[in-house]
Amino acid sequence: MSVNIVLAIFVTSLATFLSRILGALSSERIKETSKIFKWFNCLAYATLAALISRTIIFPVGILNEASYFIRLIVVVLSLIVFLISKKNYVYPTIFSAFCMSLLSNFF
């Protein structure tokens, strides 16, 4: 590994903290009823959704080794579990882990 691990940790945490502190500082003058707050709310949800779909469709790390088809099946089945469990968050989450492990083992 060419880069020192400790330096990589500091650089990663600095890059992450920068967005957090800038967000905290610039929200001092923003009122929760303002239009700019509403806009940022939309940006936050959309950016999160973009991150989640990118993580599933173009994953970084070990998920890359599972085929698109397997990932799609796991997502669809988990959403079905979410809807039939009256929008419980824990059941589909645990189900997805077992489903992915089983499918990647068999295919």
Add this chain to the structure above:
Amino acid sequence: MINREFFFKGYKSILAHDSPAIALGCCFIAIGALLKNLGFNIQESIFSTMLTYALPGSLVMAESLLVGASLINIFLAVWLVNARLYPMAVSLFPLMIHEDQPKWKYYFSCHFIAVSAWLIMKSNYNSIPKKQRIDYWIGIGSATWSVAIIGTFIGFFFSEYLNKDMMMGLAILNPIYFLCMMVGASKTIQITLSVLLGAILGPIFYFLTPEWSILLGGIVGGTIAYLVGELHVS
């Protein structure tokens, strides 16, 4: 200082029936195992989670280290993938700002901005008096942060027992949990459209520019959703 009652109320929110603790813990178990396989020692793994406390950022760091990227490349890659924390902070802190509360609480607690804590706060802030929201938030943040650290610890020491299929199961858990939370949070036109457009545009922009895809997808999707929502209201 910090109001104990509301701090613990926030801390206990991870014990709720639909708590993110299990998903979050399992994801950091995967991170702990990944970091160990990369050659991190236990101190480095724990410090990485404590200081970064953002899963996609840690994954990007791990990938960058694997391919031998430079520090500047790591900084840029992590900043781009974690830039979502900026709009998340701006759409959360105005809900908690109160003139009687000292500013250090806001600067200190911005470190806890992460998807799970943010979504818990967003769905519960209405039930907390505005003055105490920051203490409640620090409680939620401390709880999710502790879960992440414990998860990393477990993952580091149990990595030998986790095979490839189990690691894949742990890796899919987090996006599925967040996906369900986003679907559950889609109660207004603006938020539903933001989630839908972000989810569609993020991968589309990936074909044009992989590094900027999350930010571009979020900005374009969120702005369209905001404008459509405003038109619908007026």
